[in-house]
Amino acid sequence: MVELLGPAEIRALAEELDVRPTKKLGQNFVHDPNTVRRIVELAGVGPGDVVLEVGPGLGSLTLGLLDAGASVVAVEIDPVLANRLPCTAAERAPEAADRLTVVGADALRISSADLPASPVSLVANLPYNVAVPVVLHLLAELPSLARGLVMVQTEVADRMAAGPGSRIYGVPSVKLAWYGPARKVGAVPRSVFWPVPNVDSSLVAFERGPAVSDIDRQRLFDVVDAAFSQRRKTLRAALAGWAGSADRAGKLLAAAGIDPKTRGEQLAVQDFARIAAQA
Structure with a gap:
């Protein structure tokens, strides 16, 4: 020993x-x-x-x-x-x-x-x-x-x-x-x-588990960083800079099946992958 x-x-x-x-x-x-x-x-x-x-x-x-x-x-x-x-x-x-x-x-x-x-x-x-x-x-x-x-x-x-x-x-x-x-x-x-x-x-x-999504990892991580940069704001507002505007962020969220009034802490990694896939 x-x-x-x-x-x-x-x-x-x-x-x-x-x-x-x-x-x-x-x-x-x-x-x-x-x-x-x-x-x-x-x-x-x-x-x-x-x-x-x-x-x-x-x-x-x-x-x-x-x-x-x-x-x-x-x-x-x-x-x-x-x-x-x-x-x-x-x-x-x-x-x-x-x-x-x-x-x-x-x-x-x-x-x-x-x-x-x-x-x-x-x-x-x-x-x-x-x-x-x-x-x-x-x-x-x-x-x-x-x-x-x-x-x-x-x-x-x-x-x-x-x-x-x-x-x-x-x-x-x-x-x-x-x-x-x-x-x-x-x-x-x-x-x-x-x-x-x-x-x-x-x-x-x-x-290490199976792949969450085939979306590019950095693309998804950019969404995550933006979503939590202003925790108290809704995703529509928090993702405005990433998406180019609050209006476009709202449309991308809706297309991903996510309520634009949701906050980042309510989403799982799979949800973020769906948002990133819309961009």
Whole structure:
């Protein structure tokens, strides 16, 4: 069994590397082995799986994924952490270290060509400030990505998993639903992180589902962005800029079978696809 990192090991590694966690990079390192095992179990990761991990940091989750038998492609933007991770794997998981590949890059800029293998699963403790953009970018760029389990700020998790009609349903909810269903699967206590964050965290699981529509994705996303840019307005008013005028927006909505007085938070992703198809 791989020896996972605890609080003492995390602090020792940080001291060795002179790492001071920064808010800019959203660095909060998990130091609880039981939490790591729980995440890996919920992710359903097993032998032979190719897993993409974004922001591995000091390697807590990386070691847990290797322990489950997975091959891990870890994308790390911090060169100091990226250089140390293979050494940590060799020290604590010598029999599994050859299943780890570290890619020093910004996850918001990578494509499939930048990776040594095609990942089927994303498992990550994501920096809170870029969680949604990272997930959406990876789903768009990596067609092999079939599922994921990410740890994010609870407020973000709620928005990612929200359904039509909810007060917190919005752009992240619809865009993630374009790819497939998402759901919250658990809370993560603040005490398992170093440093302790001032926000709560939750786990969100998602799967890539069948295509919602054959409409161009960006075309649909433009409609979604416009619909939620002014939440209190009716769709006829909110989509006026996108459609060219409020009158034309009303006609497009009617043609899509949607009441122009409806608001964006009442529509499912399939409804937005019908609107985009009329343009």
